[in-house]
Amino acid sequence: MEPAMKRMTKGSFVAAMTVVTIGLASVAGCRNPAQSTLPPSAISAEPPAVPPLPKGDVYADETVPTADTPIETGDTLEIVIRRGAGEEKFTGLVRENGTVSVGFMEIDVGGVTAAEAERRVQEAATAFMRQPRVQVALKKKLLKVKRIFVFGDVKKPGMIPMARNMTMLQAIAAAEYQETALLEEIRVLRGGDLRKPLILTADLARAFTYGDLSRNVALEENDIIFVPREHLGDANEAAKKILPVVQVGVMPLYPAYLLPAFTTVR
Template sequence: MTLPACPTHRMPRPSLLLWIGLLLLTMPQLLPAQGADYQLGPGDKLRITVFAEPYLSGEYIVSANGSVSMPLIEPVEVGGRTVQEAEDLVEQGLRAGFIGDPDVAIEVLDYRPFFIIGEVKNPGSYPYVADMSVLHAVAIAGGFTARAAKQKIEIQRDGDVLRSVANTTPVLPDDIITVKQRFF
């Protein structure tokens, strides 16, 4: 014998928290990949994976002229290109007579360094870290000295000088950060 359905005993609705959790799980697919705009350059260390071809997969360093040399193909010019563009170029090179339908993935293992000079405790060259800000760079360099003009920080980037940047300004590989000295 079955009991009649009671209107007050319905199946419980999924909680709002469950829906938010499901949304958060799908968010990475909706957002662009971090660093998708990053342009490769000399000194970047890459892991290039050619699926089903382990002898071609490995770690490669972008040379001073912006290219990567791999077995079987001519050097690939990746300098100034995004990771996705570099993957496409490597696939094109491999497709030209060696592998019918290559599948290539590239990951940046080590970025080019950034440089920080001026009124910081340990000026010098430091490894770049993704999503770094000026304040993070100063912290990596040991913090400000007592004579630092904390509001007078410049970044030299691609031949341009960005003056009086905020602490939240993003830092990129090859940037030269200068913390100016205060005079009073």
């Protein structure tokens, strides 16, 4: 029985090694998603014309009107004029010439703040009523928010609303980069002409390691950011897929190794 057990053990070992070898071959075949399999000769010298990406109106942190927000064409003003115990309400759209209709009055409000618009409406209404009190609420037109795009080894890929003075570090923090992200070689594609974009490289590992923010790229609207994954991350992902296969192949062989330990007579 002992020779048979040795043969079984040897055969089991060979089978296990075969499974592991297949697994390692699969790991070696993994590649970083940022690496193209096409040769340089496959790149077209004159790609078809691509229209530039549309631009937004405001930054993400400017969508809510503040006391300093100017009134522009297409905005809506909600105006309340109080006199005595009564009040009158008006809603007016700011026209292209910057004026808004308040009853029979035409008030120029283009480019001024809501506070200044209140003063101008009150001044115009004083000619028709005694001691008017005016309140103006600014409702901005439907705005398109400036944006950037983040792809690669992040948890939230896709479009991200762009804040004023946004940097690469802020962008990948918003996209929630993975632990396997290769922070030394983040790529930025920039340019209105997508046929010949400017390619920048950001190194955020220097920021985390040395506090050096010199490679923390300042972003522009419609920048396309790619966060590659380090090769160790590729191997980890492959191992997650291979490990169940290895376990299935090796599990039946465990008794062949454990049985002699309990049956061997000393």
